[in-house]
Amino acid sequence: MHSIRDFIQDITKKLFTWSERSSIWPLTxxxxxxxxxMMAFGAARYDSDRLGVFFRASPRQADLMIVAGPATIKLKEVILRLYEQMPEPKYVIAFGECAICGGPFFDSYSVINGVDKLIPVDVYVPGCPPRPEQLLLAIRKLQETIDQRAAGAPRSTIVVDKDDLYASETIRQKVTREKLLAEIMNHPSMNIGHQSGQQRLMPSPEEISLATPTA
Incomplete structure (x- = not known):
């Protein structure tokens, strides 16, 4: 039978895991x-704050480094110093082709072919550039990884591709062009002139649909 001490340790471990996964603070x-x-990910449209993701300016207050660009030879010491100053447990996301393999600067005289040559990377987000939704999905998958590691799973890497993004119903926003047009035309500000007996200056939904280029 489990003792009270084992029970308290188990509850404490789950509490620490929950707090770690729910308060990921990336380094800017x-x-x-x-x-x-990455800036768009932190703005109002994607609202990273609701996931407990708060960008910090100090590595001593961050537990996630998002490398969003090529790792040059001159940046090598800076990247290593920032990573060493981050407290444990810490994670790294290679965001974009430049951070993963050097991108268009691959095999250049001044660029390292991937930040994983310097520090361990937990999540790879390919793209040039990747969409903010991919970074959002990467954070969600990193949270799942934190739970798995707390359960004893070994450290592994994750790749968040566009196919994973489109297959994720929790991330993808299904908003059609017709729905957006209906919301715009039904907004009260669109009917001010019409209600006062004046001539309506706004075009009809059919006119907007004809004028909107299709994909």
Whole structure:
């Protein structure tokens, strides 16, 4: 039978795991154009705060490094120093082709072919640049990995591809063009002139549909 001490240790371990997965604090380390997508991930549309993801400016307050750009030879010491200053447990996401393999600068005289040559990478997010939804899905998969490691699973790497993104119903937003048009035309601000007896200045949904280019 389990003693009270074992029970308390089990509850404490689950509590620490829950707090770790629910409060991932990434380090603001945008190097190149992929950093724009990382900024969009933290903006209002994707709202990373609701996942407990708060970007920090100090490595001593962060447990996740998102490398969003090529790791150059001059940046080598900076990357290693920042990674060493992060407290354990810590994780790394290679965000974009440049961080994964060097991207268009592959085999260049000044670029390291992948940040995993310097530090261990937990999640790879391919793309040039990847979409913010892929970073959101990477965070979700990293949270699942934290739970698995707490249960004794070995450390493994994850690849978040676009196919995984489109297959995930919890991430993909199914909003059709017709639904967006209906929401726009039904908004009260669109009917001000019509209700006051004035001529309606806004085009009809049919006119907008004809003027909107199709994919």
């Amino acid at each position: 380390f945008g190097i190149k154009c992929c950093a724009i997508e």
